[in-house]
Amino acid sequence: MATVLPQRGAVRSPPQARLHFVLRFSVGTTAAFVLCEWMGWQPAALAPVLTAVLLTNLPTAPPLKVGIGLILIMAVWAWLAFFMTIFLAHAPQVLFGLVALIVFLAFAGLAKAKGQLPLTILLVCFAIIPVVTPALPTQHADIFAKAFVRAMLLAVIFTWMTFAIWPLPSPKPRDPPAPALGSPIAAAICGSVIVLPVMLVYMLYSITNAIPVLLTTVLLVAQMAVERGAASARAKMLGNFLGGIIAVVAFYLLNIAPSLATLALILFVIAVGFSNLIVDGGIRGGNALLSYNMAVVIFGLALLKGADNAGVWITRLLQFGIACAFAVGMMQVLWPRMLARSRGRA
DSSP states (O other), rough: OOOTTTOOOOOOOHHHHHHHHHHHHHHHHHHEEEEEEEHHHHSTTTHHHHHHHHHOOSSSOOOOOHHHHHHHHHHHHHHHHHHHHHHTHHHOHHHHHHHHHHHHHHHHHHTTSHHHHHHHHHHHHHHHHHHHGGGOOOGGGHHHHHHHHHHHHHHHHHHHHHHHSSSSSOOSOOOOOOOOSSSSHHHHHHHHHHHHHHHHHHHHTEEEEHHHHHHHHHHHHHHHHHHTTTTTTTHHHHHHHHHHHHHHHHHHHHHHHHSSSHHHHHEEEEEEEHHHTTTTTTHHHHHHHHHHHHHHHHHHHHHHHHHGOOOOHHHHHOOOOOOOHHHHHHHHHHHHHHHHHHHHHH
């Protein structure tokens, strides 16, 4: 719990603006999840995760051109990753090499502290689509490219809708811009060495349901890279564990009275709790967002598998733990050495 609780004496935001943020976040993410479950759009957790990211990072409603731009960026990256996967399906070594190069360049861009949201979207698309697409039947090979674009479209729409209802600007403190690192190449190597082995394991062993684990791993490493360190790595690990536990409890509560109304109520309560921590900003606010995303992803995976296959999603929860432990451990080992070398060159 210490990973996400606000610090004592922290300056709290104005009550009215804080209430607007909490309601925007809770209603927007809940509506995105429930709509996806109702329509059968899988993975259902992708849209609420993207909605949470937008509502957390945007102080006001995005202008029309910004919203359309985000959708177009997602469409370009998702379909580019899909077509590259299809064209190189018979040369997996070449495909993995190109994906590794793109992931490396994306992490190098993050190290330069420019275009962090588009680069994070790029990382998500190229870390997931080339892994899951080859395992799909030919007639459904493009399902995840479509799912990514649809999820961003829903995220933008629910962001606009919730800002229209609760329009006060976000009181969440703006994170100070991270300075560009002296050695973006070293930072890119650090991030790539963490993400690429996880991708390779899923590629080699054709493990199903790779999306939740890869999505969480990429977001975890990308945030640690943006924060320029692994000082909060253990806190992120504990926060992800907390999110997983909350998802398990939510799943069993839903089984008591399964319905869309119960699902919406459970998700709304979870979102209210986390948004009251996220709104305070800082590293702990970022950890709370990661924990919330973890809870949503695990909850969505549990619903996808159903009560009759509980052992399967529990196995996926174990995969989450292993992947997060690997990411956090590698960041703690590699990042201090990279920073020391970068300072030495300076």
